[in-house]
Amino acid sequence: MTADTSTQAATFPSQTLASDEMAGAEATLESLTRYFDATVVGQPRLRRALMATVLSRGHILVESVPGLAKTLAASTLARSVDASFARIQCTPDLLPSDIIGTEVFDPATSSFRTELGPVHAHFVLLDEINRSSAKTQSAMLEAMQEHQTTIGGTSHPLPAPFVVMATQNPIEEEGTYVLPQAQMDRFLIKEVVDYPKPADEIEVLNRIERGTFETPGPPVATTADILRLQALCSRVHVKDSIKRYIVELINVTRRPGDFLGSEHARWIEYGASPRGAIAFMQVARSNALLAGRNHVVPDDVVSMRHSILRHRLVLTFEAMAEQIKPDDLIDAIFDAVPTP
Structure with a gap:
């Protein structure tokens, strides 16, 4: 799940992060990482x-x-x-x-x-x-x-x-x-x-x-x-295709019967609220900045999918009784949506 970042970077508007801003962010983040x-x-x-x-x-x-x-x-x-x-x-x-x-x-x-x-x-x-x-x-x-x-x-x-x-x-x-x-x-x-x-x-x-x-x-x-x-972080660029990808993923959590097989759909009672979509975009921007990029790629959305969705899915009583793992359902949700 990678993208041609050089092609993407060439199409970004001028208000995206400059090289000196990225260098300053990288230095601060490296110091925090070493301390941790x-x-x-x-x-x-x-x-x-x-x-x-x-x-x-x-x-x-x-x-x-x-x-x-x-x-x-x-x-x-x-x-x-x-x-x-x-x-x-x-x-x-x-x-x-x-x-x-x-x-x-x-x-x-x-x-x-x-x-x-x-x-x-x-x-x-x-x-x-x-x-x-x-x-x-x-x-x-x-x-x-x-x-x-x-x-x-x-x-x-x-x-x-x-x-x-x-x-x-x-x-x-x-x-x-x-x-x-x-x-x-x-x-x-x-x-x-x-x-x-x-x-x-x-x-x-x-x-x-x-x-x-x-x-x-x-x-x-x-x-x-x-x-x-x-x-x-709030200025990291997010393409419209990435935003649509996020919304499609959240939509699957709300209508699992239309996108997932019956073996997965029956475990989900309620899906994520709009806060889920907002969280995906915010975290994707953070992941991009942590990776030293001024733009979001699909991997920035995928990499922390479990951390963002596992507490936003409300499972059925049957799912909890059978100890179904939310992370497995999240993987199925991502498998159901093509990566841009």
């Missing part, structure tokens, strides 16, 4: 998902069993930028005011003052988000979608950039709450982290033995750098 790899071992896919999320101005949900460096990866990316960072450990007794803030009565002035919560940071890590109640989870909806919170009837804007990195453990059900689909859809990407390869696990042991798991130094980027990268 100095701490997190053997997670290139997770690193790419995190960086694509930041470039796309989105939010990410990371799922895995305990001990696979979900929290470490998210906090490392946040520490690589000279920006505010907040870590919120979600528990069943966590209240919405513990996240967004509340009004506090000040006896000295006989008035209320607003105390902003930890969500008012550039990078927010919600650890084990599925351990918080539905009421607390809903407190994040306005923040994630509108980039603001409302306390006592007053809206408080969140800083820019603003990125939520949430983690959840799929194997423990005691004291957990399933995230509602409305909130799942707010996450640009859902990344599932698997066990490390034996060679990577040996490297983890070696680093622990050498004592080299400390923070690799001061931040290598500023919030201004991140905002510049986000602005550059």
Whole structure:
């Protein structure tokens, strides 16, 4: 699934990214990559998902069993930028005011003052988000979608950039709450982290033995750098044929019976919303910039298809009972649509 990029580049309009802008972006992205790899071992896919999320101005949900460096990866990316960072450990007794803030009565002035919560940071890590109640989870909806919170009837804007990195453990059900689909859809990407390869696990042991798991130094980027990268990402060129390809893919998720065989169509109850199409275009642009290109090719859409769609497909009860994997259905969806 490749394209003749030299032919495509010759037809692009003049407002696409210039060579000096691409060089600056590449230097910043390389610094962030080196910082991440100095701490997190053997997670290139997770690193790419995190960086694509930041470039796309989105939010990410990371799922895995305990001990696979979900929290470490998210906090490392946040520490690589000279920006505010907040870590919120979600528990069943966590209240919405513990996240967004509340009004506090000040006896000295006989008035209320607003105390902003930890969500008012550039990078927010919600650890084990599925351990918080539905009421607390809903407190994040306005923040994630509108980039603001409302306390006592007053809206408080969140800083820019603003990125939520949430983690959840799929194997423990005691004291957990399933995230509602409305909130799942707010996450640009859902990344599932698997066990490390034996060679990577040996490297983890070696680093622990050498004592080299400390923070690799001061931040290598500023919030201004991140905002510049986000602005550059929004200017990455997307051809109309790529946009049609994305819309056709999303349409298959909504009408599986018209495009997929009965063995696949019967597993899908609801398809992706328009946020799915938007996510594909945003992430495709991020992938192109990470690859050093100022234009999107089909591989930029295909490469992170599972991360974009796996939490947007609502499977039937029968599919869940038979433990059908969303990733297999996503592959079938992509097989049904010709690549431009």
